[in-house]
Amino acid sequence: MNDQSKRIAVIGQGIIGLSCAQRLLEAGFSVDIFSKDDFWKTTSTSAGAYWWPHRAYPEERVSIWSKETYDVFKKDKDDPNTGITFEKHLRFCLDPDDSAYARHLVDEWEEVDGVDYGLDCAEAFLVTLPVIDVPTYMPFLKQKVQANGGKILIRDINKFAELFTDYGLVINCSGVGARELANDNGVFPIRGQVVRVSPSPEISRSTRIYQKKDELTLVLPRANDVILGGTAQDNDWSLDVRDKDTQDILNRCRKIVPALENCEVLGAAVGLRPGREVVRLELERIGNGNAVIHNYGHGGGGYTVAWGCANEVKDLAKEYLLQ
Numbered sequence: 001m002n003d004q005s006k007r008i009a010v011i012g013q014g015i016i017g018l019s020c021a022q023r024l025l026e027a028g029f030s031v032d033i034f035s036k037d038d039f040w041k042t043t044s045t046s047a048g049a050y051w052w053p054h055r056a057y058p059e060e061r062v063s064i065w066s067k068e069t070y071d072v073f074k075k076d077k078d079d080p081n082t083g084i085t086f087e088k089h090l091r092f093c094l095d096p097d098d099s100a101y102a103r104h105l106v107d108e109w110e111e112v113d114g115v116d117y118g119l120d121c122a123e124a125f126l127v128t129l130p131v132i133d134v135p136t137y138m139p140f141l142k143q144k145v146q147a148n149g150g151k152i153l154i155r156d157i158n159k160f161a162e163l164f165t166d167y168g169l170v171i172n173c174s175g176v177g178a179r180e181l182a183n184d185n186g187v188f189p190i191r192g193q194v195v196r197v198s199p200s201p202e203i204s205r206s207t208r209i210y211q212k213k214d215e216l217t218l219v220l221p222r223a224n225d226v227i228l229g230g231t232a233q234d235n236d237w238s239l240d241v242r243d244k245d246t247q248d249i250l251n252r253c254r255k256i257v258p259a260l261e262n263c264e265v266l267g268a269a270v271g272l273r274p275g276r277e278v279v280r281l282e283l284e285r286i287g288n289g290n291a292v293i294h295n296y297g298h299g300g301g302g303y304t305v306a307w308g309c310a311n312e313v314k315d316l317a318k319e320y321l322l323q
């Protein structure tokens with residue numbers, strides 16, 4: 001390979017972009033990461049987050065990526081610097097849950113009766129899941145990428161052609177930005193608002209009520225706060241915090257976890273999950289020997305599939321650049 005062909009540009013510095021950059025650096029490539037937003041303005045830094053393939057399709061590919069990511073988090077939990085812990089998670093399915101298959105990918109789960117918890121639901125289970133303390137994990141991953149030689153550049157890329165002169169390959173991890181950048185009208189925002197409250201010793205496990213609405217109920221304890229969710233508002237581009245959403249979230253979560261009444265509200269955040277009928281992860285050849293590997297459309301499952309997708313991106317990159 002010549003020097004240019006060894007250089008790869010990654011667009012996006014959220015969890016998807018940084019995990020791809022890390023795997024490519026480990027494979028010996030030179031990697032620059034381009035982002036139109038500062039690190040703390042990315043959707044990934046406003047997330048909860050915990051491992052579960054929420055609105056990420058198709059199942060046959062997502063299940064593979066999810067298991068590979070789960071295994072990475074199993075290793076990461078032994079390093080206190082990562083912010084990864086494995087915690088008990090109660091999941092109550094008021095409607096049929098098309099992601100319930102994920103419980104078969106983990107090491108520990110059991111069925112429970114929702115009535116025992118005051119909820120009459122079709123299905124419920126207790127599962128031990130990776131919880132990602134985002135304020136710890138994302139800086140950890142960013143620093144790891146930079147320590148391995150990855151450079152992060154704040155620059156808005158409007159066309160892939162802007163990068164072809166200097167890079168042998170472009171990795172498109174632009175999330176909802178792919179709607180414009182990749183001219184993909186199948187990409188749409190799923191607006192997610194969450195509320196942060198102070199931690200409580202009475203709240204030690206996460207709880208999720210699943211239903212097919214544009215609202216969701218989630219209580220997720222982290223190291224220094226508790227994340228309450230949330231919203232799932234399709235085709236809503238607003239990044240403004242809405243007081244009504246905040247109050248609705250508080251009401252729903254306090255109803256299922258009364259101890260939250262004693263928690264102080266610390267703030268709220270909004271992110272736009274990249275919705276798509278299926279995740280787009282493929283190599284596209286774009287004239288004159290140029291190529292882009294697309295990796296976007298993960299819905300609310302970015303943290304769940306990130307490392308599995310990154311492994312596939314790395315394999316595609318090696319096949320393309322080393323052919």
